[in-house]
Amino acid sequence: MATKLLLVGCGKMGGALLDGWLKQGVISSNITVIEPNNDTATALRTQYKVATKASPDDFDLDKKPNVIIFAVKPQIMDVVAPSYARFAETEVVYLSIAAGKTISYYENVLGRNASIVRAMPNTPAAVSRGITVYCTNTQANSEQISLCEHLLSSIGEVARTENEGHIDIVTALSGGGPAYVFLLAECLSKAGIKAGLPEELSKLIARVTVAGSGELLHRSGKDPAILRQDVTSPGGTTAEALRILMADNGWQPLLDEAIAAATLKSRELAK
Structure with a gap:
């Protein structure tokens, strides 16, 4: 079954991921981007042939994305993330690349049973030469983790840490x-x-x-x-x-x- 992706935000890092996925072989029709700006949404549809929605409320829950990727700035996450709690019952995994937002933060916002992968990429992702370090909560299963790791590999090297505290050091270092x-x-x-x-x-x-x-x-x-x-x-x-x-x-x-x-x-x- 094809992997369905819901990308929330498509700035520099989100755009690098999107470009990497398409080069990796993900079919554009299986990607939906949440983009409220009409001009940006039009450009995404034209360049990448992906579907766009102005808000998560416009997304049909029956389509059940496999992965929801948070690629918005951490400063607006308090406004953005709660709108995606309704997807938690669909066996989705949430993959966040927002700096400073912990797994416990997402569990509080999305629900204690939500599967969370927290990742820290860096800007050489723009040329597929980045390094991303990630950690997960206990709810994320091996299949979900492998899927997220595969998606992150489209922008460079990927490494896992079992200690979420390492992410702060990774943020400083890479x-x-x-x-x-x-x-x-x-x-x-x-x-x-x-x-x-x-x-x-x-x-x-x-x-x-x-x-x-x-x-x-x-x-x-x-x-x-x-x-x-x-x-x-x-x-x-x-x-x-x-x-x-x-x-x-x-x-x-x-x-x-x-x-x-x-x-x-x-x-x-x-x-």
Whole structure:
């Protein structure tokens, strides 16, 4: 039997999921998107050939979606989620990619018997190179979990944690991780300019170096420390730069502090 999906919200991450599902082979007629904006809904129907509804009240409950995916901003979840409690009796699994909303939150809103999968993707999902970490409640069965994992795999790697508390750390590490990498590219570019390179050349070098190094790390399967050592000749220029970056007050303690601060913020937002 074909899997029927109800996608609630289709912004950047929801759009990445939708695009990934269609490339994965999900039939567009089995996807319905809840989109209140008429222009956006028209664009979705035109581009992806999916059905759209302005609200969940317009969705025929007899169609029984297998998965309801919450891809709206967490700030509006209190308004959005309660409208989907009526689906809980249809053996649906709720898959949420909204940051900061816990499993207990959804159980309170949707019902204690609702099957919940809470996931944290990141923005490289837009190019199918993301990493998504998820956890579930005890109501979600193995078939539902496998289905959600398959859907999430359309935007990159997928990993499961049994400890929901890990999601706050994941939010800090991989959710914010792309921003830290982009900041590295910014800093490299500025350092090159300060050292005397033309601005455009320095930006190009920084962009391609960061992207290429990430691709090398991905393809090689090697530990990043090994790759770092491969680049570093004893007594050479790279070793001199790393002497500063790896000092006691260098990158590692700064990143430790940054991840700890972001993790704490994630936990505060979940309250």
